[in-house]
Amino acid sequence: MDRYDFKIPIGPQHPALKEPESFLLTMHGEKISSMTVRLGYNHRGIEKACELQTYIQDMYLIERVCGICSHSHATCFIQAVEEIAGLQVPKRALYIRTLVAELERVHSHLLWLGVAGHEIGFDTLLMYSWRDREVVMDILAMLTGNRVNYSVNTIGGVRRDITAEHIPQILKAIDTLEERTKYYIQIATEETTIIKRLSGVGMLSYDDGVHLGAVGPTARASGIDRDVRRDDPYASYEDVKFAVITDKHCDVYGRAVVRVLELMESYKIIRQILANLPDGPIAVKAPRKIPAGEALSRYEAPRGEDVHYVKANGTDKPERVKVRAPTLANVQVVAHMLKDRYLADMPIVIAAIDPCFSCTDRLISVTDAGKGTKNTMTWPQLHSYSIEWHRKSGIDFSELNKKFKVPGN
Amino acid sequence: MSEEDNIKQQLIEKFAFLSDKIIVKRARRIFAEVPLANFPEVFDYAVKQLKFSILSALTGLDEGATLGFIYHIAQEKGIVLNLHTSAPKDNLVIKTVTKYFPAADAYERELVDLLGAKVEGLPPGNRYPLTDNWPAGQYPLRKDWNVEMLDKKEVNKNG
Numbered sequence: 001m002d003r004y005d006f007k008i009p010i011g012p013q014h015p016a017l018k019e020p021e022s023f024l025l026t027m028h029g030e031k032i033s034s035m036t037v038r039l040g041y042n043h044r045g046i047e048k049a050c051e052l053q054t055y056i057q058d059m060y061l062i063e064r065v066c067g068i069c070s071h072s073h074a075t076c077f078i079q080a081v082e083e084i085a086g087l088q089v090p091k092r093a094l095y096i097r098t099l100v101a102e103l104e105r106v107h108s109h110l111l112w113l114g115v116a117g118h119e120i121g122f123d124t125l126l127m128y129s130w131r132d133r134e135v136v137m138d139i140l141a142m143l144t145g146n147r148v149n150y151s152v153n154t155i156g157g158v159r160r161d162i163t164a165e166h167i168p169q170i171l172k173a174i175d176t177l178e179e180r181t182k183y184y185i186q187i188a189t190e191e192t193t194i195i196k197r198l199s200g201v202g203m204l205s206y207d208d209g210v211h212l213g214a215v216g217p218t219a220r221a222s223g224i225d226r227d228v229r230r231d232d233p234y235a236s237y238e239d240v241k242f243a244v245i246t247d248k249h250c251d252v253y254g255r256a257v258v259r260v261l262e263l264m265e266s267y268k269i270i271r272q273i274l275a276n277l278p279d280g281p282i283a284v285k286a287p288r289k290i291p292a293g294e295a296l297s298r299y300e301a302p303r304g305e306d307v308h309y310v311k312a313n314g315t316d317k318p319e320r321v322k323v324r325a326p327t328l329a330n331v332q333v334v335a336h337m338l339k340d341r342y343l344a345d346m347p348i349v350i351a352a353i354d355p356c357f358s359c360t361d362r363l364i365s366v367t368d369a370g371k372g373t374k375n376t377m378t379w380p381q382l383h384s385y386s387i388e389w390h391r392k393s394g395i396d397f398s399e400l401n402k403k404f405k406v407p408g409n
Numbered sequence: 410m411s412e413e414d415n416i417k418q419q420l421i422e423k424f425a426f427l428s429d430k431i432i433v434k435r436a437r438r439i440f441a442e443v444p445l446a447n448f449p450e451v452f453d454y455a456v457k458q459l460k461f462s463i464l465s466a467l468t469g470l471d472e473g474a475t476l477g478f479i480y481h482i483a484q485e486k487g488i489v490l491n492l493h494t495s496a497p498k499d500n501l502v503i504k505t506v507t508k509y510f511p512a513a514d515a516y517e518r519e520l521v522d523l524l525g526a527k528v529e530g531l532p533p534g535n536r537y538p539l540t541d542n543w544p545a546g547q548y549p550l551r552k553d554w555n556v557e558m559l560d561k562k563e564v565n566k567n568g
Contacts, residue, residue, distance in 0.1 A: 038537075048549050048550055210462070211511065233487075296466075298483075305465065309466060309481065322468040329512055
């Protein structure tokens, strides 16, 4: 550090990032010479709380580790519990879990695309991708009753079945999303602004990615060919064909390319699941007390490898639950990516690992602050109210929705 | 012979003391119990020779008189080796694995903060995940810890 160096503290609360993390940057002019990260502001003691609740209660608690990958955590946890209990989960239930997993990946990647657009000042991309994300959110709500925190799992299977009426609606939504994703692929590969802004930013070489333990799309964009769905298959991933997308750009641009191409693979998986959905029960009866034992479960969440370790002691409460979310593995590579880069690159480099943002708010009881009245609204009513409210403000997507055949519009 | 059994065999050939300490629980899952004194050499062999090149997670457990540590390391092809070792609570010293896996930094700091482990060789850095003003000597993942043990005046003051 010389006399021209200075330090900039960013966070824990700041405008660029939606979750609390604290970064201390040492600057040499406009360039970052080193960075330290302080995590833990969002640590809620969930692992300790799990030891005090029953397995079923824990399932709902674990789902709240992350609002975006709620199904990832719940499934990862429950797989470990089922393995210890020796439960044979019915094939139909595994297919439904896989379906929800891929729908969740679609919603998460589309959400990321919007955030990435926003961080580089390309808010049109944010508006487009988040509008399209509503298509998959509606499908998730239709299947599970919730837009996030779906609670579709139970120990021994799933809580909700798919009906014959659901399938054409899901397929229609996937057709729409596939068309839109082709457009995003075109933008990612042809739009000069995107290519120039993201190329060479946040570099992570293959060797550094392996050494630092990068996971998920962050690793795959550095050519690291790892995906738990293929390498350590769970649910029904052994029954479906899909490609693990990798890219050799090793920068933020590569991370964007990997995610948009992964969307296309998710659509392939969803179509295969729906075409081959087995008949039969959706759950087996699970014991309240889980026999003593231990298991390690892995899951390819949208952000990378999610890991849960569960130790059972023969009671209805676990002895220990350990969660390793993918962001914890990836946040450590950020310091490396930002070294000798410009301060202005910081928001997009951090956003490019897709750190978890909470997006779980969902209103059902609406209070009019002016009148003090309360009015309970159903989800379709709230949806219509929102569209009407924007239409009155001069924002009307009805023609576009017709053009792109957006379901429910 | 399955790949998992092959790995088990290689470990036993190299370290005779592991002969009755390794279990293949299912496809791609091996669990091994390693004495603390031998842990560094077993870990080094697993990472360098058996190519367990991914650190998936590091779990700490309160086992009563000892603390348990499970290093979940994986191969590219999906096999996970779960190496369990334990240290007595009156001498809770383990060696850092950050020279193999820099990402272990955060996982080992968790062991320090939440369970009170002492990790020899852990590079200096910010604590994780507890707050800077967390009371000394309180380890929330210990079985004898509960929220009532926190000083209420301290909690009210600092949130």
